[in-house]
Amino acid sequence: MEKQQVLIAGLGLIGGSIAKAIKKESEHYIIGFDISENTLQFALNQGIIDESSTNLDEAALKADIIIISAPISETIQLISQLDSLPFTKEVIVSDTASVKGSVLIAANDLTNKSIRFIGGHPMAGSHKKGIEAAKAHLFENAIYVLSPLDNATEKNVGTLREVLSATKSNFVVLQSDEHDEMTGVISHFPHLIASSLVHQARKWEKKHSFLPKLAAGGFRDITRIASSNPVMWQDIFYHNQSKMSAMLADWIIEMEHLKKLLEDNEREEVITYLNSAKNYRDGLNEGDRGAIPAFYDVYVDIPDQPGAIAEVALILANASLSIKNIEILEVREGITGALRLSFYTKEAQVAGQKVLKQRGFETMIQS
Ligand SMILES: NC(=O)C1=CN([C@@H]2O[C@H](COP(=O)(O)OP(=O)(O)OC[C@H]3O[C@@H](n4cnc5c(N)ncnc54)[C@H](O)[C@@H]3O)[C@@H](O)[C@H]2O)C=CC1
Numbered sequence: 001m002e003k004q005q006v007l008i009a010g011l012g013l014i015g016g017s018i019a020k021a022i023k024k025e026s027e028h029y030i031i032g033f034d035i036s037e038n039t040l041q042f043a044l045n046q047g048i049i050d051e052s053s054t055n056l057d058e059a060a061l062k063a064d065i066i067i068i069s070a071p072i073s074e075t076i077q078l079i080s081q082l083d084s085l086p087f088t089k090e091v092i093v094s095d096t097a098s099v100k101g102s103v104l105i106a107a108n109d110l111t112n113k114s115i116r117f118i119g120g121h122p123m124a125g126s127h128k129k130g131i132e133a134a135k136a137h138l139f140e141n142a143i144y145v146l147s148p149l150d151n152a153t154e155k156n157v158g159t160l161r162e163v164l165s166a167t168k169s170n171f172v173v174l175q176s177d178e179h180d181e182m183t184g185v186i187s188h189f190p191h192l193i194a195s196s197l198v199h200q201a202r203k204w205e206k207k208h209s210f211l212p213k214l215a216a217g218g219f220r221d222i223t224r225i226a227s228s229n230p231v232m233w234q235d236i237f238y239h240n241q242s243k244m245s246a247m248l249a250d251w252i253i254e255m256e257h258l259k260k261l262l263e264d265n266e267r268e269e270v271i272t273y274l275n276s277a278k279n280y281r282d283g284l285n286e287g288d289r290g291a292i293p294a295f296y297d298v299y300v301d302i303p304d305q306p307g308a309i310a311e312v313a314l315i316l317a318n319a320s321l322s323i324k325n326i327e328i329l330e331v332r333e334g335i336t337g338a339l340r341l342s343f344y345t346k347e348a349q350v351a352g353q354k355v356l357k358q359r360g361f362e363t364m365i366q367s
Pocket residue numbers: 009010011012013014015033034035036039069070071072074075078096097098099121122123124125126127128129130131232236
């Protein structure tokens with residue numbers, strides 16, 4: 001395709017990662033815009049962008065594609081700023097905000113005939129923020145949601161997809177309402193619960209000062225996301241308020257039900273409850289279950305000694321098996337610890353377990 005002038009407005013974790021991926025995989029020209037001078041300087045110095053701009057209007061008029069990757073409330077304001085610009089050609093405008101409803105309402109209000117709006121949301125991230133944390137491979141194999149408005153043609157969507165193909169993500173088209181409901185269930189609401197669990201532990205620590213030392217893998221797993229950027233998550237809850245509030249109401253009913261089961265000593269019913277949750281979660285591993293990522297994990301026991309992790313990594317590398325994620329679980333001094341290795345496919349998971357077993361490692365796949 002023809003070389004595109006891509007403007008990325010907001011060069012933090014997400015904008016920076018998209019810029020890095022496009023720069024790495026294509027010849028497109030990237031202009032960066034951000035309110036932070038330091039961010040722009042960093043992006044230029046690191047070769048993440050070709051040109052920096054502190055004037056959105058000037059930069060936008062040069063662009064074929066504009067990707068706004070600022071906080072949600074800022075994104076809405078930047079979209080409306082574009083409306084008054086005298087574009088001389090068609091321009092594709094997209095965003096990366098975690099909530100699509102309020103962004104698409106703002107985009108729907110645009111009167112500028114040159115703008116073709118395609119909402120976007122790459123479904124991957126990290127607990128870090130800012131350009132320093134940006135990674136070209138952040139969205140590899142992740143879902144990338146696109147929500148085109150009526151003014152965007154198939155060709156516009158194709159052009160945007162082609163430029164974003166550098167991220168190596170998998171595109172799905174969703175309407176904003178279904179997007180906000182689904183991300184509410186699998187991303188936004190769990191975040192709220194994770195933070196509330198941390199608060200609960202903190203309250204109980206007043207009675208039991210030893211409590212944090214008891215916090216084992218389970219507590220850490222379920223509260224990991226509570227360590228993410230609080231300002232961003234507040235913005236997400238605010239913009240997805242109606243869905244979040246409905247989910248909280250649902251959750252409170254569910255908790256009342258559980259409370260009653262426990263108070264009435266309904267042991268069989270509790271087993272049934274836990275079993276059906278286990279079966280559903282385990283089923284998420286199988287095959288292609290849409291926007292829910294599969295978990296192809298292998299647990300490996302390792303001795304707590306220098307070189308143990310390197311040995312596991314080397315065995316997998318020699319078998320040409322790529323690891324999506326590697327996590328150290330519960331390594332305590334002098335005793336066996338465990339690694340959780342996440343693979344991209346079921347085949348790689350099985351092959352990974354096999355080679356590690358052959359080399360004498362204790363392994364497990366959760367079933
Ligand atoms: N962090 C994550 O895990 C994910 C975040 N998102 C969404 O992507 C968007 C960006 O998030 P992050 O990159 O994580 O945030 P970030 O905090 O790392 O970066 C935001 C960047 O936007 C800049 N900025 C703020 N106001 C601006 C304005 N008015 N004009 C230009 N630049 C401005 C900031 O200086 C910063 O460089 C948010 O809307 C978020 O909901 C989407 C997927 C994952």
